Amino acid sequence: MTAHIYTAFDEELKYLMRRISEMGGLAEQMVGESVRALVNSDAALAQKVISDDVIMDNAEREVGDKAIVTIAKRQPMAADLREIIGALRIASDLERVGDLGKNNAKRVMAVQGTGVPRKLARGIEHLSELAMTQLKEVLDVYTTRSAEKAKSIRDRDEEIDAIYTSLFRELLTYMMEDPRNITTCTHLLFCAKNIERIGDHATNIAETIYYMATGAQPEGERPKDDTTTAFGVAD
């Protein structure tokens, strides 16, 4: 951040940063808890994640309102303006991560009857650990504003996609083995896809941080889609 004459403006930027960090912490927690609830069929924990989503929604709205007021009042230029627009974008990505955590939590009740097979549970846990690590790292980078690190996180989404693809394959196999697995495995497919999308949002945030730091978009195509879309019926 550059030096300002108005210290009140610094306070406003700090407020935005603090709220974003809080949202990030809550998003991480919601993702972790939703997967724990799923794996342990813990309906109470799932319910907690569902209620926490209201906090996220309100936080996004408050960040949005504050951002607009700050732009209108301070009329910031260049880096300061990017700072505020970036906060808006990151808040929106974090709110979506919260939604995805909530969506997974809602599926806990649906799979409770059968429980989640141990092997699939481990796959989901592994996938969510990767997504949470990515989210955690990107939030650390938000504090340091390293364009270099932001770019390296963005370029690393492929690991999550690879795990997601192998989990997708395994879920299809379970379904084919026994039709009684179909409903549970369908919910787990959506859970896995939700976690893969959490990784996408972490990648979005990394791109936003890069933009905040440099004023540019990172170079090079970014793999935004998973590879399971190409799975033919012969698989």
Add this chain to the structure above:
Amino acid sequence: MTAHIYTAFDEELKYLMRRISEMGGLAEQMVGESVRALVNSDAALAQKVISDDVIMDNAEREVGDKAIVTIAKRQPMAADLREIIGALRIASDLERVGDLGKNNAKRVMAVQGTGVPRKLARGIEHLSELAMTQLKEVLDVYTTRSAEKAKSIRDRDEEIDAIYTSLFRELLTYMMEDPRNITTCTHLLFCAKNIERIGDHATNIAETIYYMATGAQPEGERPKDDTTTAFGVAD
């Protein structure tokens, strides 16, 4: 829009509106074509949708860049600032709609081997017609800026959710009847979910237009999640 001293500013706002309308038209087209490609196993049309996504990505970036430059240069207040922030948000929703169309197009090749059963194809078409109507209407409201109409579109997402839920149920039934349907039906499940999400983005846009017109968020909870998350194994 209020009257400005700078007609150059009006030009900039008009540029943003025009680009948003173009993006909206392309998004609609991509959604329609991806479903047509899916239902007719038309790989060439699917490929066209996939390439069109690059145009959407570039358009979103250009709207973003223009929005930032306009804020920095003109330092707009109140309604004008909301106009620009709103354009940013709508461009982001439309870009996501394009992604979802592309994702559906990518699945065309995967289901080509078996084709899509007629009854399921009709379900997907019906769902996509509703989503496209919602998208079309919301883009019309973007031109007229009627807060009233924006709110009524936002409150109407439930029809899409109902159709999605019945399609979800039907897809599960097909899978259970014959394990050879599982891979195709899994892709169709994701296609249906993608279309349901397109409806969500139309709803987001309606909320943004309401905000642009009034400076406030529409009152009342909005049903953001589909109801299939609660489908137990007994279904």
